[in-house]
Amino acid sequence: xSEFTLIERLQTRTALERADVRVxxxxxxxxxxxxxxxxxxxxxxxxxxxxxxxxxxxxxxIGWKALAVNLSDLAAxxxxxxxxxxxxxxxxxxxxxxxxxxxxxxxxxxEHGVALIGGxxxxxxxxxxxxxxxFVPQGMAVRRSGARPGDxxxxxxxxxxxxxxxxxxxxxxxxAGERHPAWCEELLARLNRPTPRIAQGLALRGLxxxxxxxxxxxxxxxxxxxxxxxxxxxxxxARLPASSALLGLFDEAERTALQLGGGxxxxxxxxxxxxxxxxxxxxxxxxxxxxxxxxxxxEGRGVRVLDVDGREVVPPRRGYEHFA
Amino acid sequence: xSEFTLIERLQTRTALERADVRVxxxxxxxxxxxxxxxxxxxxxxxxxxxxxxxxxxxxxxIGWKALAVNLSDLAAxxxxxxxxxxxxxxxxxxxxxxxxxxxxxxxxxxEHGVALIGGxxxxxxxxxxxxxxxFVPQGMAVRRSGARPGDxxxxxxxxxxxxxxxxxxxxxxxxAGERHPAWCEELLARLNRPTPRIAQGLALRGLxxxxxxxxxxxxxxxxxxxxxxxxxxxxxxARLPASSALLGLFDEAERTALQLGGGxxxxxxxxxxxxxxxxxxxxxxxxxxxxxxxxxxxEGRGVRVLDVDGREVVPPRRGYEHFA
Numbered sequence: 001x002s003e004f005t006l007i008e009r010l011q012t013r014t015a016l017e018r019a020d021v022r023v024x025x026x027x028x029x030x031x032x033x034x035x036x037x038x039x040x041x042x043x044x045x046x047x048x049x050x051x052x053x054x055x056x057x058x059x060x061x062i063g064w065k066a067l068a069v070n071l072s073d074l075a076a077x078x079x080x081x082x083x084x085x086x087x088x089x090x091x092x093x094x095x096x097x098x099x100x101x102x103x104x105x106x107x108x109x110x111e112h113g114v115a116l117i118g119g120x121x122x123x124x125x126x127x128x129x130x131x132x133x134x135f136v137p138q139g140m141a142v143r144r145s146g147a148r149p150g151d152x153x154x155x156x157x158x159x160x161x162x163x164x165x166x167x168x169x170x171x172x173x174x175x176a177g178e179r180h181p182a183w184c185e186e187l188l189a190r191l192n193r194p195t196p197r198i199a200q201g202l203a204l205r206g207l208x209x210x211x212x213x214x215x216x217x218x219x220x221x222x223x224x225x226x227x228x229x230x231x232x233x234x235x236x237x238a239r240l241p242a243s244s245a246l247l248g249l250f251d252e253a254e255r256t257a258l259q260l261g262g263g264x265x266x267x268x269x270x271x272x273x274x275x276x277x278x279x280x281x282x283x284x285x286x287x288x289x290x291x292x293x294x295x296x297x298x299e300g301r302g303v304r305v306l307d308v309d310g311r312e313v314v315p316p317r318r319g320y321e322h323f324a
Numbered sequence: 325x326s327e328f329t330l331i332e333r334l335q336t337r338t339a340l341e342r343a344d345v346r347v348x349x350x351x352x353x354x355x356x357x358x359x360x361x362x363x364x365x366x367x368x369x370x371x372x373x374x375x376x377x378x379x380x381x382x383x384x385x386i387g388w389k390a391l392a393v394n395l396s397d398l399a400a401x402x403x404x405x406x407x408x409x410x411x412x413x414x415x416x417x418x419x420x421x422x423x424x425x426x427x428x429x430x431x432x433x434x435e436h437g438v439a440l441i442g443g444x445x446x447x448x449x450x451x452x453x454x455x456x457x458x459f460v461p462q463g464m465a466v467r468r469s470g471a472r473p474g475d476x477x478x479x480x481x482x483x484x485x486x487x488x489x490x491x492x493x494x495x496x497x498x499x500a501g502e503r504h505p506a507w508c509e510e511l512l513a514r515l516n517r518p519t520p521r522i523a524q525g526l527a528l529r530g531l532x533x534x535x536x537x538x539x540x541x542x543x544x545x546x547x548x549x550x551x552x553x554x555x556x557x558x559x560x561x562a563r564l565p566a567s568s569a570l571l572g573l574f575d576e577a578e579r580t581a582l583q584l585g586g587g588x589x590x591x592x593x594x595x596x597x598x599x600x601x602x603x604x605x606x607x608x609x610x611x612x613x614x615x616x617x618x619x620x621x622x623e624g625r626g627v628r629v630l631d632v633d634g635r636e637v638v639p640p641r642r643g644y645e646h647f648a
Contacts, residue, residue, distance in 0.1 A: 028400035029367035034358040043353035044409040048448040076352035085368040087453040124372040129411040131455040
């Protein structure tokens, strides 16, 4: 199959036309119109089999997750998604696999109105690199560097679920006695089909002081915000949001480790001045998926985790880093 | 080394600041300003070790070539390069290799004023995916689809050199008796450090009717133009430009095969109405690197190669296609 046939098949599956795509797939490059008074927001993420998703992950889930992970970066900047290009490296041309991949990719692309604008297919070990493009009104991107002492620290959704799902796959031993099938399914869905918090990201515009998506783990990612902002943060362990599934399947020590250090949740961790935090919480609650105050920004540096008595807890692991 | 350290090291090597990069490396995504009245031009290409460059290729050359191949796609659209994001998959973190890669990448990035805006580093088999971004004034992109019967077909530079270089590496047997060191070096440089024809591409704006870069081989790539334009093409075998090195190192049959079917030259193959062709040739000649009329666009479909007596010649190979 030629490169165009493969990319065109994906484009056909997404069945999405955007007027701002002036030249799409089939030429040397795409030609695109960025709306006036907006800035372009661009992010690139690679997923490698056996590193970013377990071997044996369904093709549908790989297609979904590759796009979700990239859209999550746009969400963390408060950008509206628009276009994506795909570089797919495959060990062989497998029609059934490609159909599954295309279906997963297209399902999420349609949901967010994202058009596939081009890409490249090559032969080699399974690797998916996406570059996503979105827009923000000029100057409205929410950066990592705007957190200030006194700000509230918050997160959308629940934490540790994806890492819990990975633990259930046996990569990490589960300490849970009972394995309720619906709970297991819920955590595996969080691992394999994460939800990029696009609507939540848009709600942050002009209100949040800083934002990041939780991809490496809460402590690591909030640490990135602190580093970029030149501040410290305190996280209240007892406030961290947990799903019923995580509560049901893991004991407290393991759950805490997953919530603080588990990656791949793709929730938004963000900060806001106290005077805007209440309104922001109300708006995010309205969007669904939940929102929780988890701590505060302080003078200093680094992330300190505190127990209910205000004593510092040392997180058992600080998240995942490539080439660490 | 963390992802940011690696990407930042590359950014430091390019030592390039652009005012239109509002948020660069270090946040969830880059924020970029596209100039008013311009369209954005985006292309993605992946290079896999052992497929797109031979194992053992110097790190400098891999960094250079990965960017060159992508910039060549912008040249073929008549776009001005601006930004690039890099997804680098590496088997291990090797400082000397990274320094070499960064030096090659940065050398070409500086030459064309291209800023590195972000990327991702992952562990796995050596794979480089770049997404390049450039601009064209609205409606000025040169597409593949505009060739019309009666147009002249032209190419920049010389053809077959990169494939000749690959042949010298032993992937294909060389039939040449003598191997002059300077000639060999010249062809290997064409293979490993191709020159994207950016200035030539800009000269095509408003004048060329269609353009493509020669990455798969002349017959294959001109065939893409014919397919997109709904026309045919005739190529005069005797007119195909050849370097002294190619002429010196390969006999006629092998040289012809390399010129017609050899990929990786990254010259621009383009078409123009006869009344503008002369002026375009003069302008491209002024830019250096050469320009040659190689044939004409005709009614019909497909590319026919003609000898000096106008008889059709069947090209020995039609270029390289992944998953063919």
